[in-house]
Amino acid sequence: MTSNQVGAAPGDAGPDGRMRLSLAIRGVGYHPAAWRLPGTDPAAEQRLQHYAEVARIAERGKFDMIFFADTVAIRESALEPDTLARNSTLARIEPLMILAGVASQTSRIGLAATASTTYNTPYQIARHFGSLDLISNGRACWNLVTSWSDAEARNFGLDVNASYGDRYDRAREFVGVVTRLWNSWEDDAFLFDKQGGLFHDPAKLHTLDHEGRYYKVKGPLNVPPSPQGRPVICEAGASEAGQELAAYSADVVYAIAQTEEAAGRFYRSVKARLPKYGRSASDVKIMPGISPIVGKTEAEARAKFRALQDLIDPRLGLSLIAPYVGDLSGYPVDSPIPDVAMQGSTLETMRKLMKEIAAGRELTIRALYEHVAAGRGHWTLVGSAEYIADQLEAWFRAGVADGFNIVAAHLPGVIEDFVELVVPILQERGLFRRDYEGETLRENLGLRKPVGLVAG
Numbered sequence: 001m002t003s004n005q006v007g008a009a010p011g012d013a014g015p016d017g018r019m020r021l022s023l024a025i026r027g028v029g030y031h032p033a034a035w036r037l038p039g040t041d042p043a044a045e046q047r048l049q050h051y052a053e054v055a056r057i058a059e060r061g062k063f064d065m066i067f068f069a070d071t072v073a074i075r076e077s078a079l080e081p082d083t084l085a086r087n088s089t090l091a092r093i094e095p096l097m098i099l100a101g102v103a104s105q106t107s108r109i110g111l112a113a114t115a116s117t118t119y120n121t122p123y124q125i126a127r128h129f130g131s132l133d134l135i136s137n138g139r140a141c142w143n144l145v146t147s148w149s150d151a152e153a154r155n156f157g158l159d160v161n162a163s164y165g166d167r168y169d170r171a172r173e174f175v176g177v178v179t180r181l182w183n184s185w186e187d188d189a190f191l192f193d194k195q196g197g198l199f200h201d202p203a204k205l206h207t208l209d210h211e212g213r214y215y216k217v218k219g220p221l222n223v224p225p226s227p228q229g230r231p232v233i234c235e236a237g238a239s240e241a242g243q244e245l246a247a248y249s250a251d252v253v254y255a256i257a258q259t260e261e262a263a264g265r266f267y268r269s270v271k272a273r274l275p276k277y278g279r280s281a282s283d284v285k286i287m288p289g290i291s292p293i294v295g296k297t298e299a300e301a302r303a304k305f306r307a308l309q310d311l312i313d314p315r316l317g318l319s320l321i322a323p324y325v326g327d328l329s330g331y332p333v334d335s336p337i338p339d340v341a342m343q344g345s346t347l348e349t350m351r352k353l354m355k356e357i358a359a360g361r362e363l364t365i366r367a368l369y370e371h372v373a374a375g376r377g378h379w380t381l382v383g384s385a386e387y388i389a390d391q392l393e394a395w396f397r398a399g400v401a402d403g404f405n406i407v408a409a410h411l412p413g414v415i416e417d418f419v420e421l422v423v424p425i426l427q428e429r430g431l432f433r434r435d436y437e438g439e440t441l442r443e444n445l446g447l448r449k450p451v452g453l454v455a456g
């Protein structure tokens with residue numbers, strides 16, 4: 001095996017033709033008004049038990065994994081205090097800590113968390129995720145991000161974030177080092193030979209001696225080998241550099257797509273890059289995000305969605321769209337978006353998107369922020385369980401998704417509804433598992449056990 005292959009042992013591929021499901025968890029939900037819903041305890045997001053309960057529901061529904069996004073700053077800190085004070089998502093528990101707790105209260109579901117390659121070192125990341133992998137019996141997943149905000153830079157002795165190219169170059173070397181650190185110990189390195197007094201086999205411990213452009217790491221890693229070959233690596237980069245890094249090193253790719261066509265374009269673009277790295281299409285699972293609001297009937301789903309949308313504080317709503325349209329606080333929220341706001345390329349994309357959604361209706365400021373709030377950029381699906389299952393099936397059968405990342409608007413409500421109402425339909429249609437196929441996350445995702453190295 002050459003040094004630039006991510007590589008996998010032939011012949012031990014997991015099950016296929018099955019949809020994979022991930023649950024994205026943020027506090028009591030991604031929707032900015034989730035915490036204000038009657039019946040929601042906003043303080044739950046500060047308690048481990050909340051996350052353990054949500055994870056157990058997802059595990060009951062045989063989800064592949066739960067996922068926590070993360071940042072190392074309050075990115076919104078430029079907002080004025082009165083607006084900032086209405087945002088429920090600023091303070092959070094560091095996700096690896098949550099996952100370590102959740103690991104002990106679940107047994108099969110995968111445990112994914114974000115960690116930045118710009119604001120960590122490879123040894124730390126290899127150690128943290130390697131340890132989570134052991135205490136969870138092979139269920140750890142690292143979501144590799146390069147971090148895009150200056151707010152993060154300012155917490156690490158810098159004024160602005162590193163340039164785009166620099167971040168991605170660094171990330172590539174970083175992931176290579178992490179992967180090789182995870183290969184420090186061969187699977188059967190630990191002998192525990194009481195008789196002979198030999199704890200491990202010295203021939204099965206490998207030093208790294210890495211010296212690259214950004215990192216100098218001697219190794220080996222002081223964490224025993226992973227039960228799943230190595231922790232699963234997840235990425236969500238959308239740009240050329242992001243897709244290239246994913247093709248090189250990711251097992252799972254989270255995507256954002258509002259239409260089947262856009263999902264297909266991204267899917268094909270990532271998969272087409274794999275052969276260059278000695279990888280095949282089944283080595284990477286691509287999961288677009290969806291934000292489902294499920295009801296027993298369409299009317300019930302619409303009522304639930306409206307209840308959430310009506311709770312968005314307009315000041316908060318305006319701050320959500322300010323990055324795209326500027327400050328519109330001088331206009332009534334139910335007036336059309338002023339022309340002055342609709343300029344520039346990001347806005348053009350946004351306007352096109354909003355036109356599709358509004359389908360001929362005049363778009364108001366409120367409608368725009370409600371749209372942004374609903375899915376946080378992800379495809380929002382509001383309807384009966386059959387309707388939502390139909391949409392997922394259509395994308396899956398069209399070959400534009402290997403599975404989906406369920407970006408839960410509110411928790412535990414969305415995952416309860418999804419597991420109770422949508423999962424049985426997907427199972428009935430033979431699209432989704434009735435039970436876990438394997439013990440580790442890698443097995444359940446149908447990924448082959450890696451035997452090679454990513455280049456350093």
Ligand SMILES: Cc1cc2nc3c(=O)[nH]c(=O)nc-3n(C[C@H](O)[C@H](O)[C@H](O)COP(=O)(O)O)c2cc1C
Pocket residue numbers: 068069070071114144145146147148235236237238239240241242243254255256289405
């Ligand atoms: C589902 C999803 C989750 C993401 N999670 C995080 C995160 O936790 N932290 C972060 O800094 N960026 C996160 N991102 C941003 C991506 O890592 C990436 O920067 C972004 O999609 C833009 O792609 P690019 O870096 O290739 O331009 C996420 C993106 C998506 C689609």
